[in-house]
Amino acid sequence: MRKALYAGTFDPITNGHLDLIKRASKLCEHLVVGVMENQAKKPFFTSEERVKMIRGCTKNLPNVEVIRFDGLLADYVNNNQIDAVIRGLRATMDFEYEIQMAHMNARLYNKDVETVFLMTTPEYSFISSSIVKEVFSFNGDISGLVPKVVLKELKRKFNK
Ligand code: COA
Numbered sequence: 001m002r003k004a005l006y007a008g009t010f011d012p013i014t015n016g017h018l019d020l021i022k023r024a025s026k027l028c029e030h031l032v033v034g035v036m037e038n039q040a041k042k043p044f045f046t047s048e049e050r051v052k053m054i055r056g057c058t059k060n061l062p063n064v065e066v067i068r069f070d071g072l073l074a075d076y077v078n079n080n081q082i083d084a085v086i087r088g089l090r091a092t093m094d095f096e097y098e099i100q101m102a103h104m105n106a107r108l109y110n111k112d113v114e115t116v117f118l119m120t121t122p123e124y125s126f127i128s129s130s131i132v133k134e135v136f137s138f139n140g141d142i143s144g145l146v147p148k149v150v151l152k153e154l155k156r157k158f159n160k
Contacts, residue, residue, distance in 0.1 A: 006085075006086040009129065011044055011050060015146060031086075035050045044133060049153065085114070089118070
């Protein structure tokens, strides 16, 4: 794969996402991490904060670029020579949502674009951005589940 896209809300990035970014970056020449908006979600961090945190923890990965974009994922893919879209699967519950999105996106691509599913590493299979924020908000321990830069930003935002 020459250029792949890994898109998400990343509100905030977790070690599960980071693990996927590292593995995906070995499978392609250039990986674009796209910070997007999911219409069903109201983000806690601004898109600028989300981009900054991801850049902070991927700066040692030379072929990874972090950008922010709005609109349809398929439009970005069509306009930016993307040949594969990376998605992570944590458990069977992700499958139905993912297959629906993959089929809809495939209809919207104007060329052959593969959706590549990577299985999440088992130690991160139970985490999500929401669960991490919730546990942190009640002073629960989330060390080891998010990058250090995220822990710092969560402390700042929650004023802890
Ligand atoms: N490790 C840890 N958590 C993970 C994970 C992993 N490997 N993979 C997914 N997750 C979590 C995410 O943190 C997220 O948690 P949250 O619900 O608590 O925020 C949850 O699983 C769902 O992740 P994902 O499926 O990637 O959703 P998303 O909201 O992050 O991203 C978009 C979805 C932005 C890619 C999708 O809505 C989109 O493409 N939007 C653009 C508009 C568009 O084109 N719509 C038509 C689509 S067909």
